[in-house]
Amino acid sequence: MTSRTVTTAAAVERTSPVRKSRRSRLDFGGVLLRIYVALVGVFLLSPIFIIFLTSFTASESVEFPPRGVSLMWYERLVDHLAGRSGTKPGLSNSILVSAQIGLVVAIIAVVVGVLVAYALHKYVFPGKEVFRNVFLLPLMFPQLVIGVGLLLVFSEYRWFGFFERLVLGHVILTIPFVVLTVGASLEVYEEQLEEAAMGLGAGPVQTFFLVTLPLIRQGIIAGAIFAFVTSFTQFTVTFFLYSGATKPLPMWVYEIVVMSLDPLLAVISILLIALTVVVVVALSKLVDVRRLFGGR
């Protein structure tokens, strides 16, 4: 929080004098830039916008212009969740499966990721850079290959059930997020507090749990949220590891999306988008999100 306020204040201080002196002149380039940026923004938001419109259609299928505005597809979602007859089965079960996997993944990824981030931050040891890159590797590693590779591994060695395999695959994908969010927190926290605790007689383990962890809790929460959402919406790795009995939500959606443009999916999408927006707003309160992608 403190660092955020400081940077904005600095930004205001350093840009405003220049801005003011140029304001008076007609800034043609600036206007063009604004229009261009707005168009890119429209492009980025267009799928969300169209899904939002579609979810209120009164038509039986996706069509333009729609027959009217209604909440009938929201009602049908409730029917699906209640498992009424005449609906596609398995929606509530898939949501449950995804939520369970996401929860387990978030817990494991946080525990594992905090330890990794702490080791990379605190210690100097041989191979440190190699380890850092290896733990960030899943961010760029082709997810398809992770899925296919794990499928081969589990066809050769019949370890774990489908649930555990999905958890394993998702944990691999989400460790980097926790390492990055917690790493960002570790970079800005005040190490003197740890020193003070040690100075007052606390052991290293006591210091870690009573001082360090509370200090980096924002990074931990952000990492956990990131891990949960990534797992909840993960498609590619899930595609190769799921089974009919353990079918996460994205697979349920996929089986419909290849058949038809069912407006029911728009309603489900709207709920997923709402979840995402809440998460992003929460994240932006916790960590500087740009750090995760821009800086290393």
Place this chain on the structure above:
Amino acid sequence: MGLPPIPWEITLSSEALPLSSPTPGSPSRRPRSPATRRARRWLTAYALLLPGAFFLAFLVMSVVMLARFSLNGWDPGLGMYPSLTLSNYGDFISDSYFRGIFLKTLRLALVVTLIALVLGYPYAYFLAMSRGPVRNLLLLIVIVPLLIDVLVRAYGWLILLGDRGLINQSLISLGVRDEPFYMLYTETSVVIELIHEILPFMVLPIAAVLEKIDPSLREAGQNLGASKFQTFLRITLPMSLPGILAGTLLCFALSASAFVAPLVLGGGKVMVMSLLIRTQMSVLLNWPFAAAESIILVALTLIILYFYIRASRMGLNWRQRD
């Protein structure tokens, strides 16, 4: 607990030392030689990395397994049989069909990356220069699509780009076109979805580098008589090159291995590496060949990743020099 002393203990001033001095009689706190202390710190670090290494070991194992399977033979009647041959790789390179798919994958990734750069750079520039609510809004617009379920985005594009979708119906009812653009299940729709998917990965690294550029450099340029555009060309653009490089490499790697866009918006008709692997894997059940293709894709990604790491390190050094 017998954990070693933590490095920053050394930095304590001499006045503070008595406080942290070992309790008499506690053997674990006895002063040790620097070499032992260093060795113990290494061990602690490795111990902390161990749980993470357990999970990453499965990633390594996947790649090893793929590499091993890619050397196996395959027969349409018998299926896979153990062998040690490079014939899968040989077939891939010598067959013009597979070579074509590989080149098409690279071409699509290149097109997508370049368009994303053209769209993303001005956005990142504006994002980096703005502040307050505008900045937060621009950031939100970039990050929300990044976190939204990739299937949800694909579904949105299906609705927009379909023959009876919003774009085509609008064009027809406005009288611009008599018949729809058949965009769905073509390269066009795949490219559009991919740009949408990777644009945040272009914007965020570039914006991060642009924000780190000392504004006094730009002011100096303008004070010395350069126009805004000249300042941009001579100062801002060259200094943001590390961000451009990082974003470009990241986007290229992501679009070369993207799976959902060709699967859903390509409808299986736009054959790229990822779809080829899936088809060989789940439809033709030619696992050795799918494994060989996966290894080729991994090799491509790792090469790009290597340059990406070097590019972002370059950006880091740049910042430190400021």
